[in-house]
Amino acid sequence: MTKPASIESAFQLAKEQYQAIGVNVDAALQRMHDIAISVHCWQGDDVSGFEGDQGALGNGLAVTGNYPGRARTPAELRSDLELAYSLIPGKHRLNLHALYGEFDGPVDRDQIGIEHFQGWIDWSRSQGVSLDFNPSYFSHANAADGFTLAHPDSGIRQFWIDHGIACRRIAAAMGKAQGNPCLDNFWVPDGYKDSPACRKAPRERLAASLDEIFAENLSPEHTLDAVECKLFGIGSESYVVGSHEFYMGYAISRNKVLCLDAGHFHPTEVISDKISSVLMYVPELLLHVSRGVRWDSDHVVTYSDELQAIMQEIIRGDYLDRVHIGLDFFDASINRVAAWAIGTRNTLKAALAALLEPTETLQQLEREGDYTARLVLMEEQKTMPLGAVWDHYCQSSGVPVGAEWLQRVRQYEQATLSQRSNHSAIV
């Protein structure tokens, strides 16, 4: 275990080094308090939810691995989340999916209401963790053929429209209860495995369905609607109705939040480059920070070049108040609480790195056309003592420093996770 005193002396030295390049470390640390990451509930239970007798995960979502200890009940998921939050510096949010309601017996998705989420609202209040929300357009008999809101059958479309309407009301009630807007993100899987004969009609149906869902006026102080695009999925390789262009146009014309998921584009295409473009035309962005390996594989977020670039763009563009940062990964091959801690800590570490850049100096050099100096400084930045500032931030936030947090996860694994079977609990 690193001694608190050595963490502090390393921090003081680091501070001097940053000061020498014109970076105010205290100001950067102060800004870290403004960053609330929306931690996704679905890493904890492999996107299963609590609807009861659940079929397999569907609609292109795939979780692989069978690490023991999956949360099977709301109480288990909350307990796991509490441990995860205790390992992450700062105050963060929880991103819930509709299928995580607490249902006494079967309640179909078009029938859900705020009463099914009262347990989460109470928990979120007790933890000081605000909620975000998502309608669930997957893993359901009415989505079994790959279509929901763009379905050719008007009855099935209506079912999913009603689900969307119900979810917006739930999100608004959550936002009202917590005193800040609950972001409600719409991702629908609809698409074709093979080349469609008609790309147009499903898109027209999707837009019309969304318009019906969003027709009800709800206060932006309670909920904000976001729409998430995707290039392809398993089973929708040839065509996804809600493509980037579709939702870009939809968000601009309907004044919606656009959601960019890091795994939803061509493998060499990056969302970091899109942030400053789309924010010229949409009011706000939601990011699903994820990590695709060869495809939209939703690996745990690591401290990658793209993660750093995403955070740099947010800070360099001064967009913190217009970008909601959410996480979206699910890995069942490692300890799930550790997965949350790794991905969230990395995202925050990248935010801190971006805040510790001499942004103004870099931009001044660029304006002057001195690209040589720009490159020199950017490269030197990579070996500046970020770790010392990060350790200090963790210590002063009362969370473990370095890899110490793994000990807590291991203890919890022994005492709690290992007692769980991998099968659904009978409750």
Ligand code: RNT
């Ligand atoms: C799927 C989307 C979507 C989901 C979650 C569970 O490709 O990324 O955001 O991962 O809603």
Ligand code: ZN
């Ligand atoms: Zn996503």
